[in-house]
Amino acid sequence: MRTVRVYDNQPLQTDTEVTLCSDAFNHAIKVLRMNVNDPLTLFNGDGCDYQAVITSVQKKSADVRIIGCTEKNNESPIKIHLGQVLSRGDKMDFTVQKSVELGINVITPLVSERCGVRLNDERSQKKQETLQKIVISACEQSGRAIIPEVRPLMSIEEFLSENTDADELKVTMNPYADCRFRDLPQAGSYRLLVGPEGGFTDEEVELSRKAGYRDVLVGPRILRTETAALVALSIIQSCFGDI
Known part of the structure; x- marks a missing residue:
């Protein structure tokens, strides 16, 4: 049983x-x-x-x-921080749940110019609490004994301006990039930026580059926002982690 x-x-x-x-x-x-x-x-x-x-x-x-x-000894040897622009309906919930199963450590919900979701402070806090409960439920199911953190909602500008560790490799999912994950060097931690359903604006892409993020492609087809993060996490874990 x-x-x-x-x-x-x-x-x-x-x-x-x-x-x-x-x-x-x-x-x-x-x-x-x-x-x-x-x-x-x-x-x-x-x-x-x-x-x-x-x-x-x-x-x-x-x-x-x-x-x-x-x-428990089932945590990945690498650390992954996902910056995910909010998506509509239950898509964000799905992304968070599956990210936990794939070994995510930190999730930061983001708002960008083309984000289809707008939340006031009260709803933003409730959304954070809901996502944290989803994380805990996913840990119960997946056997993880360390709880990933869901951070407060922030703008993409705030996220990109944060100080990061020197050894943290920062990547942006971009369907028009030339670089693939297999071309990246091994790192102890990764910060992954995934955009909204309409993609990042040119200004946001340029801002991410100035912040040290590398544009990365996962294939010749354009992925939905809830698919992109999970594919990227799977590839990172396969190339550098424990999958």
Whole structure:
């Protein structure tokens, strides 16, 4: 039987008993209908899985005893930061979910001139929270025990002006570029910039070049924005990571 993995944002330690946080309780008890003596695996983002057994279930809470701890070793040897311009509908959610499965470390949602989504401060914060929940759910499914970060929404100008590590290789997805990922040098970390459905403006492309980004092509066909990031991540992991 498949072991249930549940995220619980609290300190965890072997041979202790804890009360599940509200989200973990809802997922394990309310949704999955787990009960006393059922085994489950908890993780809190510290890089470990904690084997546990449910010891009691009440109407609004449940206790578990942690009986073991296993360090996870499934993180990619490279770090990848995705700057993704917001896309319409659930396309952004899909990109974030699959990016986690492909080993992303940081995701920054962006707004560009041709971005089809405009959010005020309140909606922007809610979107960040929603995307972070999608990240956690994807970690539960994919077995990752370190939680990728979803940063606050920012403009492409703000993103390109950020200070970056000297050894971070910065690339922009551009369907008209001459360079391919296989032509790039090995690096310890990558910063990937992916545009909106209408593409970047000429001014934004030039701004990215001035910021040290290299234009990179992934093939002869123009990809949708939600496809481009996932193809790029797959190629980076295949060439330089652990796929």
